[in-house]
Amino acid sequence: MKLLEIKNLSISFTQYIKGLEQRELKVISDLTMDIHDHEILAVLGASGSGKSLLAHAILGILPENANVSGTIKYKHQELTPTLQEKLRGKNISLIPQSVNYLNPLMKVKEQAIGYIEDENQKKLMLEKQRKIFEKYGLSEKVDEMYPFQLSGGMARKVLISTALLNSPDTIIADEPTPGLDEEAVNETIRDLIELKNNGVGMLLITHDILTAIKASDKIAIIYLGYVIEITKTENFLTGKNLLHPYTRALYDALPENEFKLTLGHQPSYTEIPKGCPYNENCPYKTEECINTPPKLEQVNDTQVRCYHPLN
Numbered sequence: 001m002k003l004l005e006i007k008n009l010s011i012s013f014t015q016y017i018k019g020l021e022q023r024e025l026k027v028i029s030d031l032t033m034d035i036h037d038h039e040i041l042a043v044l045g046a047s048g049s050g051k052s053l054l055a056h057a058i059l060g061i062l063p064e065n066a067n068v069s070g071t072i073k074y075k076h077q078e079l080t081p082t083l084q085e086k087l088r089g090k091n092i093s094l095i096p097q098s099v100n101y102l103n104p105l106m107k108v109k110e111q112a113i114g115y116i117e118d119e120n121q122k123k124l125m126l127e128k129q130r131k132i133f134e135k136y137g138l139s140e141k142v143d144e145m146y147p148f149q150l151s152g153g154m155a156r157k158v159l160i161s162t163a164l165l166n167s168p169d170t171i172i173a174d175e176p177t178p179g180l181d182e183e184a185v186n187e188t189i190r191d192l193i194e195l196k197n198n199g200v201g202m203l204l205i206t207h208d209i210l211t212a213i214k215a216s217d218k219i220a221i222i223y224l225g226y227v228i229e230i231t232k233t234e235n236f237l238t239g240k241n242l243l244h245p246y247t248r249a250l251y252d253a254l255p256e257n258e259f260k261l262t263l264g265h266q267p268s269y270t271e272i273p274k275g276c277p278y279n280e281n282c283p284y285k286t287e288e289c290i291n292t293p294p295k296l297e298q299v300n301d302t303q304v305r306c307y308h309p310l311n
């Protein structure tokens with residue numbers, strides 16, 4: 001079942017330079033992707049490539065100054081600000097990128113359940129909270145702690161458990177493994193996969209290709225705000241059917257492939273090429289690559305945005 005359907009989503013900011021002169025800073029361009037139940041879709045992109053903004057667009061928590069076009073549907077219903085508010089933290093939950101999302105002045109258990117007026121309801125929710133925290137190895141002592149008292153690993157567990165309190169079927173995990181040691185990363189990945197096996201559909205945002213490969217079923221590769229390819233994760237294990245030259249370069253740069261290629265210079269947002277976003281680094285570019293951005297097209301099991309897909 002399709003949980004989320006994102007169609008032609010673009011996000012930009014209006015920038016004022018030198019007083020009155022304006023320019024449009026495009027951070028997400030024409031993004032189309034679906035998220036299904038029982039599936040982890042990794043969104044892989046460099047730092048600053050628009051990944052968190054994508055998460056915030058789905059949840060309806062973009063900054064006021066963002067210009068947005070395109071549509072996002074949840075279970076075939078188009079998301080409006082009202083619907084987003086209704087679903088947020090319940091049907092669709094965010095595991096945030098930073099533990100700074102935790103309120104430093106509130107005990108962990110209180111912020112996990114949020115404000116609940118009705119005493120009976122609050123009691124039920126606290127019981128649920130304790131159960132989920134327990135499952136993630138967080139003892140009763142943790143309930144009473146303030147965020148600054150948590151270790152990095154514990155804080156990640158608190159963020160994951162908190163996201164699960166209302167049994168969401170759709171989870172947006174924004175960089176859930178930063179700054180963790182390898183064992184903690186692997187444990188977090190196991191937790192995410194278990195959620196998927198229980199039916200959840202997940203968007204896993206990461207700039208770490210190894211996390212994407214270990215955790216996901218499909219990988220959407222973002223370059224300068226464009227999805228340039230959506231491919232099955234297994235293709236990164238076999239090295240086959242990787243169609244976009246940038247995807248191929250990512251694969252060749254994996255440690256086990258001896259970092260064969262360098263990824264080239266990544267232009268910044270103020271200089272997105274008018275044609276294919278990758279054309280400046282692409283060995284296969286032709287006239288049309290320089291002039292017109294290619295569309296995302298289906299080639300076998302893959303979607304790719306390229307005039308000259310490999311193979």
Ligand SMILES: Nc1ncnc2c1ncn2[C@@H]1O[C@H](COP(=O)(O)OP(=O)(O)OP(=O)(O)O)[C@@H](O)[C@H]1O
Nearest residue numbers: 013027046047048049050051052053054063207269
């Ligand atoms: N409110 C804003 N006004 C102007 N530009 C913004 C605003 N919010 C984000 N940006 C810009 O949009 C771009 C994408 O930001 P985003 O946080 O989505 O990147 P990201 O892919 O999540 O990066 P990271 O891996 O570092 O978390 C960045 O270049 C950022 O500077």
Ligand code: NI
Nearest residue numbers: 051052053097
């Ligand atoms: Ni981010």
